Amino acid sequence: MGRFQDKTALVTGAAGGIGAAVVRMLRAEGARVAAADRDVSAVEAEAHLPGNLLEPAYADGLPAAAARALGRLDIVVNNAGVITRGKVTETSDEDWALTLGVNIEAPFRITRAAIPLMAAQGGGSIVNTASCWGLRPGPGHAVYCMSKAALASLTQCMGMDHAAQGIRINAVAPNEVNTPMLRTGFAKRGFDPDTAVAELGKTVPLGRIAEPEDIAEVILFLASDAARYVCGAVYEVNGAKAVA
Ligand SMILES: NC(=O)c1ccc[n+]([C@@H]2O[C@H](COP(=O)([O-])OP(=O)(O)OC[C@H]3O[C@@H](n4cnc5c(N)ncnc54)[C@H](O)[C@@H]3O)[C@@H](O)[C@H]2O)c1
Numbered sequence: 001m002g003r004f005q006d007k008t009a010l011v012t013g014a015a016g017g018i019g020a021a022v023v024r025m026l027r028a029e030g031a032r033v034a035a036a037d038r039d040v041s042a043v044e045a046e047a048h049l050p051g052n053l054l055e056p057a058y059a060d061g062l063p064a065a066a067a068r069a070l071g072r073l074d075i076v077v078n079n080a081g082v083i084t085r086g087k088v089t090e091t092s093d094e095d096w097a098l099t100l101g102v103n104i105e106a107p108f109r110i111t112r113a114a115i116p117l118m119a120a121q122g123g124g125s126i127v128n129t130a131s132c133w134g135l136r137p138g139p140g141h142a143v144y145c146m147s148k149a150a151l152a153s154l155t156q157c158m159g160m161d162h163a164a165q166g167i168r169i170n171a172v173a174p175n176e177v178n179t180p181m182l183r184t185g186f187a188k189r190g191f192d193p194d195t196a197v198a199e200l201g202k203t204v205p206l207g208r209i210a211e212p213e214d215i216a217e218v219i220l221f222l223a224s225d226a227a228r229y230v231c232g233a234v235y236e237v238n239g240a241k242a243v244a
Pocket of ligand 1: 012013014015016017018019036037038039051052053054079080081082083102129130131132173174175176177178179180181182
């Protein structure tokens with residue numbers, strides 16, 4: 001019997017690098033999963049909830065929609081994210097609104113809606129995807145770093161506030177991960193993604209950057225009963241590489 005037999009989960013960013021790995025690995029261990037992303041047509045899951053997280057009504061309604069589709073809601077993985085680059089002097093109003101909307105406001109809305117549902121059924125687990133780049137300053141990504149710092153702080157505060165309701169809220173903080181987010185960034189700057197990923201791997205003490213599954217493993221651990229005493233924590237998963 002899988003670790004997540006009889007469990008249900010909502011995963012945002014389900015069509016992206018880390019999200020797709022989380023969906024696949026949760027289902028392989030028995031969970032029934034509701035996949036949320038702008039386009040989920042290529043994602044195998046028990047329920048599909050496509051939409052734009054910048055729309056408040058969509059984000060507010062996701063936990064109830066997942067619970068309706070799956071019968072209950074045990075796990076939420078707030079994983080969708082966008083990366084905006086540049087110093088503040090290079091950051092447009094649109095970048096600001098996009099970054100805060102997807103990286104902070106959507107997890108806030110989804111978590112706020114999920115907590116009463118989970119409390120009513122006796123508990124649950126929520127895992128947010130923050131970033132090492134939110135725990136220490138990184139160059140040239142000021143608003144992205146701030147958004148991930150805010151998500152890490154929100155995780156710690158919510159973990160404390162809702163522990164007594166049987167809801168564990170934690171975050172992972174990866175450094176670089178080999179996903180479309182990272183690879184398209186290289187491509188946009190004119191680098192070959194494979195070469196750039198290999199070069200970047202040399203800067204990591206473990207010898208390579210993370211694959212999506214390396215991060216998903218830790219998300220699954222935090223979502224599982226094995227992490228029953230982990231609450232309000234932000235787990236760095238970085239192969240021992242500090243922020244540049
Ligand atoms: N790749 C890295 O190096 C890295 C490092 C640290 C943290 N992270 C974080 O990991 C998480 C997953 O990122 P990834 O690397 O898998 O990137 P990704 O770009 O492959 O996946 C992100 C997903 O979020 C979805 N998304 C973005 N905006 C959305 C919106 N408005 N509405 C609905 N869905 C939306 C995208 O469609 C995409 O499928 C993000 O929160 C990211 O910030 C990534």
